[in-house]
Amino acid sequence: MMDAAGADPSVRGADWRLATVDTVGSDGTVTTTDGIVARRSDLYLRPLAGDLVVITASGIGSWLAVCRLGSGTGSTWTSYPAVWSTSGTAPVLGNGTLSAAYTLRGDECRVSIRQVMGSTTTYGTGQFRWSLPFTAATLPNPIMFWTGSAMAGDAGAAYYSGNCRLISGNNLVMCINPSTATGSSSTEWNATRPHTWGSGDYLGLDLTYQIA
CATH class of the missing domain: 2.40.50.140 (Nucleic acid-binding proteins)
Known part of the structure; x- marks a missing residue:
């Protein structure tokens, strides 16, 4: 002092x-x-x-x-308590794992989310959503969005690549599988897309966006 x-x-x-x-x-x-x-x-x-x-x-x-200043190991990445939800009946992570972290550079936020399903995980109804550490800025056209990458693993048997999407002014990110994955059209991930989820399945998504 x-x-x-x-x-x-x-x-x-x-x-x-x-x-x-x-x-x-x-x-x-x-x-x-x-x-x-x-x-x-x-x-x-x-x-x-x-x-x-x-x-x-x-x-x-x-x-x-x-x-x-950074803390701990000196990494600029900060963990945050992401919440997995759906547009319908809520899922339950159970003995699965969910980890999320972000890093800021000015008003640019980079987010990384990883999840592994457990034997007691349930998947709810509706489309999957994950919470972000900060609300996104509002774009000039409010129906526009930020996009990132996403990948799902069916317990190592198959892999599905897709995109993740964050709507302008929102703080929830969702994943979308391309038409080449299960299903005939591009649509959001849920209990059976891009495959039927089960124990040991996993996913990762990465997104960069402007915070409000």
Whole structure:
């Protein structure tokens, strides 16, 4: 912890250091645990209390929160609790596994989701959906969407490639199988598409989109 003189940039001149966020303001600022109020740069999105950040000061005492630092292994990927749902009766993951992570670069969000079905997994009714860490920005044409890649594995017996789609202004991503997979037309994945799902089957999807 710096003393009062050490925290005053007019004493030591322009400087930068590390700080921990205590509170997040509604005016684009954060307040650190030692009382510094700093305006966020446009690279520091979705601030949270507890973030370890780089802050820098001008010679006249204006503070800027430049960016959030990585933690743990230093990876920029952050895990989040994705939720698997359907457009009808809810599925149950049971003893299956679902993992999801994202990384931010400005307002660009990259997401990776992986799921393995278990012996007690049930698949509900309707089309599969997975939640995203942030809501997508609204495109000029609201019926437009972002697209990514998707792949399903039928317990190693067969593989089906497809696309995933995120509708403008939404926070749910869905997968679509091409006409070359099971079924005569391109349509969203469900309990029987792109194959009938069972224990040991798995899927992965990757998507890049602009956050709101």
